[in-house]
């Protein structure tokens with residue numbers, strides 16, 4: 001009887017445990033369904049820093065990381081492109097990878113795509129996109145659920161149309177450039193790098209706070225990037241020292257002219273007198 005009772009209680013406790021176990025599973029499943037990214041959520045991220053700039057005629061390489069749950073499988077990877085701006089927003093497929101071995105097929109000979117481990121890479125050789133484009137990578141799992149990531153790609157452009165304007169009330173010069181990728185600004189005063197006596201350049205380099213008063217001389221803003229540089233100059237009134245310099249030069253040349261004139265006069269006089277002496281001699285000879 002004792003034995004029977006203990007057995008009985010054991011079976012009931014097992015029953016309770018089964019129930020708890022079952023409930024906890026149910027709760028876990030419920031949570032999985034509620035959570036957008038539990039075990040069953042694939043995600044993809046592009047690893048390049050946005051926006052990606054490509055030199056004309058060079059290669060564009062985009063890399064993406066695929067995160068997947070233990071129960072998931074990648075079934076299709078697609079790379080697409082669409083214009084960044086403009087009226088046409090047509091998406092063009094660049095490559096698709098399918099099957100267990102993720103065989104990839106590009107839609108043009110210069111497009112190469114691969115999928116390996118948890119990464120996928122797109123490479124376009126001889127890049128010639130004139131305008132910006134948005135690239136999309138889409139990963140489809142075995143159930144057909146899709147997840148995607150996007151990245152803006154623009155062509156690396158040379159610096160053009162640099163201009164310098166003055167803000168008189170705040171004693172500052174502002175350097176602007178109409179376009180150019182990754183512009184780097186530097187300033188010159190009378191073709192020499194800016195010193196503390198002339199002014200201070202803002203952190204981004206676009207503004208020069210002029211400390212020199214009054215603002216005078218030539219201020220040049222040079223904007224450069226990997227493809228070259230372009231510059232613009234703001235010309236203020238000539239600096240005083242420069243004025244003094246030119247005055248000194250004028251005085252100097254005047255003095256030189258005067259000195260030269262006197263020298264020429266003296267030489268001419270000497271020449272004339274010596275000629276006169278000779279003529280006197282000739283005259284004397286004639287009379288003798």
Ligand SMILES: *[C@@H]1O[C@H](CO)[C@@H](O)[C@H](O)[C@H]1NC(C)=O
Pocket residue numbers: 167168169170
């Ligand atoms: C000069 O710069 C100041 C400060 O940035 C700005 O508030 C002001 O509008 C500028 N003046 C002109 C004429 O651009």
